[in-house]
Amino acid sequence: MNEDQLIALLKTRFNNSIGDDCFIIEQDDYDYLVTSDLMTESVHFGSWMDPYSLGWKIAAVNISDIAAMGGKPLFLFLDLALRRLDEHWINLFLSGFFDICSKFNLKLCGGDTTKSEVTTVAITAIGKVPHKKAILRSGADIGDSVYISGFTGLASYGLEMLQSGRSSEFAKFQLIPEPEVNLALKLQELGLATAMIDLSDGIYQDCLRLAKSSGYKITLQAENILKDHPLAGIVSDDKIITYALTGGEDYRLLFTSKENEEKMYAELKKINPNIRLIGKVTKGDGLTVLSGQTPITINSPGFTHFGS
Numbered sequence: 001m002n003e004d005q006l007i008a009l010l011k012t013r014f015n016n017s018i019g020d021d022c023f024i025i026e027q028d029d030y031d032y033l034v035t036s037d038l039m040t041e042s043v044h045f046g047s048w049m050d051p052y053s054l055g056w057k058i059a060a061v062n063i064s065d066i067a068a069m070g071g072k073p074l075f076l077f078l079d080l081a082l083r084r085l086d087e088h089w090i091n092l093f094l095s096g097f098f099d100i101c102s103k104f105n106l107k108l109c110g111g112d113t114t115k116s117e118v119t120t121v122a123i124t125a126i127g128k129v130p131h132k133k134a135i136l137r138s139g140a141d142i143g144d145s146v147y148i149s150g151f152t153g154l155a156s157y158g159l160e161m162l163q164s165g166r167s168s169e170f171a172k173f174q175l176i177p178e179p180e181v182n183l184a185l186k187l188q189e190l191g192l193a194t195a196m197i198d199l200s201d202g203i204y205q206d207c208l209r210l211a212k213s214s215g216y217k218i219t220l221q222a223e224n225i226l227k228d229h230p231l232a233g234i235v236s237d238d239k240i241i242t243y244a245l246t247g248g249e250d251y252r253l254l255f256t257s258k259e260n261e262e263k264m265y266a267e268l269k270k271i272n273p274n275i276r277l278i279g280k281v282t283k284g285d286g287l288t289v290l291s292g293q294t295p296i297t298i299n300s301p302g303f304t305h306f307g308s
């Protein structure tokens with residue numbers, strides 16, 4: 001069983017509407033978006049992760065899920081399972097956590113702590129979106145264009161550098177990812193996105209999830225994903241493709257739109273100059289990545305919890 005199959009099992013046993021980036025609680029003027037994510041030692045981080053970055057990142061990954069639905073993040077609950085109460089560690093962790101909370105104006109509203117043999121940090125985040133305006137994974141339609149809000153593969157390259165003890169300008173993409181809240185809010189406000197997901201597990205897996213949720217096929221053009229890629233000249237072109245398609249944890253937004261490219265770019269490049277058109281939604285199912293006219297074979301589709 002893999003992670004997607006586990007989620008499918010939960011959906012059939014409990015509630016058909018789980019499985020997007022957040023759960024939606026519908027209210028009158030606004031709907032509330034709720035999500036939770038945890039990071040545990042030796043799975044999500046090792047000794048290469050400093051406590052400041054851990055405090056930042058556990059909030060960032062949850063904020064990104066709210067952004068993925070066009071929502072404004074508001075409230076966080078923080079759960080900590082720690083080996084001991086090391087004041088120095090806790091101060092650094094809270095500095096990272098506080099910095100991202102101040103950046104996005106978030107309130108900490110509660111949580112829990114416990115002693116544990118393995119350090120685990122978890123957050124439940126709540127955001128809001130105008131009633132019925134959440135951007136789902138399932139809204140893509142035939143003919144929609146597929147956009148991405150920046151470069152992918154930088155966080156996984158950064159991870160390799162950190163794990164091998166090498167210093168690198170790319171480490172920051174792994175340690176302190178910047179969730180795309182402003183872009184998400186603009187997409188929601190202008191009604192530009194038909195479907196959206198944040199890239200936690202890599203373009204290949206996450207775009208396939210969006211294609212499956214929408215019930216169509218997506219075809220991506222590798223050249224557009226790789227154009228001006230920051231890893232060019234640092235690793236081989238073949239490796240850049242692998243990083244860019246299967247590397248996780250970049251937390252860029254992948255979204256679909258009916259609007260013409262000029263309108264999209266005019267509105268959105270002010271917020272993020274790296275937004276680019278990378279593909280199309282067509283009839284059929286699944287995901288194809290083309291290099292020129294030739295499909296690229298993906299051997300290892302990206303990070304999977306539980307490994308199979």
Ligand SMILES: [Mg+2]
Nearest residue numbers: 021065198200
């Ligand atoms: Mg997500």
